[in-house]
Amino acid sequence: MDTKTTLTFALMDAPYESARSTTALRLLAIAARRGFHVQVFAYEGAVMQTFALQKAHPNTVHGRSAEEENHFLPKDAIAALIDDAARHGGRIDWVNCGLCVDERGAGETIPGVRRGSPADFWQMAEASHNTLVIPTRD
Amino acid sequence: MKTLNIIASAYRATVEEQDDTIVWLTHAMKGAGAGIDVLLRGNAVNYAVRGQNAAGLAFGGWQQTQPPRIEHDVAGLLAKGVVVHVLADDLQRRGLESTPLIDGVQPLRGDALAALLAGYDRVWHW
Numbered sequence: 001m002d003t004k005t006t007l008t009f010a011l012m013d014a015p016y017e018s019a020r021s022t023t024a025l026r027l028l029a030i031a032a033r034r035g036f037h038v039q040v041f042a043y044e045g046a047v048m049q050t051f052a053l054q055k056a057h058p059n060t061v062h063g064r065s066a067e068e069e070n071h072f073l074p075k076d077a078i079a080a081l082i083d084d085a086a087r088h089g090g091r092i093d094w095v096n097c098g099l100c101v102d103e104r105g106a107g108e109t110i111p112g113v114r115r116g117s118p119a120d121f122w123q124m125a126e127a128s129h130n131t132l133v134i135p136t137r138d
Numbered sequence: 139m140k141t142l143n144i145i146a147s148a149y150r151a152t153v154e155e156q157d158d159t160i161v162w163l164t165h166a167m168k169g170a171g172a173g174i175d176v177l178l179r180g181n182a183v184n185y186a187v188r189g190q191n192a193a194g195l196a197f198g199g200w201q202q203t204q205p206p207r208i209e210h211d212v213a214g215l216l217a218k219g220v221v222v223h224v225l226a227d228d229l230q231r232r233g234l235e236s237t238p239l240i241d242g243v244q245p246l247r248g249d250a251l252a253a254l255l256a257g258y259d260r261v262w263h264w
Contacts, residue, residue, distance in 0.1 A: 015154060022153045022195070029197050061165040062157070062204075070203045072154045077197040084198030 004090070006037040008128040010121060012136040014045025015074045021049065024134050025077055032085035032092060039128060040094045041121035044136065045104075047096040049074045052108040075110045082112045095120045139259040141174045147264060148181035152206040153195060158185065160264045161211045168218050175221040176212075177246070177254070179228050185212055186224040186243045187234060209240060216242040223254065 009028065013021045031038045042049060056071040058064065078094065085092045095116035101107055107115075125131045145160045152158050167174055178185050190209045195202040216222055222240075227248040229235050239245070246254060255261055 016151045018151055019149055019153065021151070025197055026195075032198065059156075061162050061169070064204070068204070069156070072156060072202060074154065077200050080198035080200035087198075 004037050005031075005034070006039065006128045007031055008039040008041065008121070008124040008131040010041045010043060010131070010133045010135075011046040011049065012044050012134065014048050015054070017045065018136070020134055020137075021046075021074065025074070025081065027132070028081050028092065029084070032081050032090060033088055035085075035089040037090055038085060038092045039124040040092065041116070041118075041124060042094065042096045042100075043118075043121075044097070044100050047100045047104060047106050050078055050094060050096065050109045050113045051075060051106045052110050079110050079112070082110075093124075095124070139173065140257065141172060141260040141262065142177055142255065142258040143174060144177045144179060144261065144263045145182040145185070146180035148184060152208065153192060153202070156202075156204050156206050157211055158182075158206070158208055161185070161208065161215065164215060164220060165211070165218070168215070168220055175223070175258070176215060177223040177225065178243075179225040181232075183224050183228045183232065183234065185209075186222070186229075186239045188238045188240055212243070213240050216240070225251070 009024060011024050015021060028038055052075060054073045054075045056066050056069065056073060058066040059069045062069060082092045094113045096109065096113060098115040098117055101115060143160060143164050164174055164176055185208050188209060192205040195205060212222060222243045223246045224243050225248060226245040
């Protein structure tokens with residue numbers, strides 16, 4: 001095993017559905033800042049987190065244009081995390097479950113995201129100091 | 139027809155949405171002419187609390203410039219004439235019975251709930 005701290009996260013929640021998604025990104029942010037090697041297996045709805053076609057929009061209820069609203073797009077937050085990890089000497093290896101991607105037509109992802117399978121998750125866990133599963137809950 | 143939106147699910151994805159989706163929906167429906175009021179229950183009673191602040195989220199070089207402002211959004215409903223009730227029993231269960239609430243939010247005891255519901259043609263429980 002690499003001597004550098006290596007952590008694996010399994011995520012399941014789709015964007016805009018649960019505060020767990022933000023919490024997961026905050027944990028990834030801490031690991032990125034510490035220069036850890038971070039491996040993410042996005043399963044089920046979580047493959048939409050890195051979907052490249054997410055779009056910001058104006059918000060008439062808030063009375064703000066698209067630029068003013070600067071709506072949270074998970075893909076942008078994740079791209080920033082990938083950059084931040086590299087800047088601190090680590091990396092984020094983000095793997096989307098390929099079948100989950102196909103079901104959702106979510107093949108277009110931001111750079112740095114690759115397609116994989118549950119076998120990747122197993123291998124990631126085997127190569128990690130620890131693994132955290134953040135599953136979907138009702 | 140009068141409608142009551144009961145909001146029970148709280149802080150579900152408010153950081154990502156930059157608001158609560160049902161508070162937002164109520165704003166939009168009120169703007170479309172709906173006769174609509176709100177009852178906050180369950181964990182959503184915290185939406186009535188003053189002094190909420192969700193600012194400061196950042197991921198690497200990305201910063202959230204427009205965090206959710208639930209307190210402002212609930213106050214905005216009141217300013218539009220939406221009556222906002224909050225279930226006092228649920229405030230008490232969470233130790234919030236003495237916490238300052240947004241001006242105009244009306245605490246409602248559980249034993250008054252049936253009478254409140256009877257005053258609406260539609261009750262939507264979110």
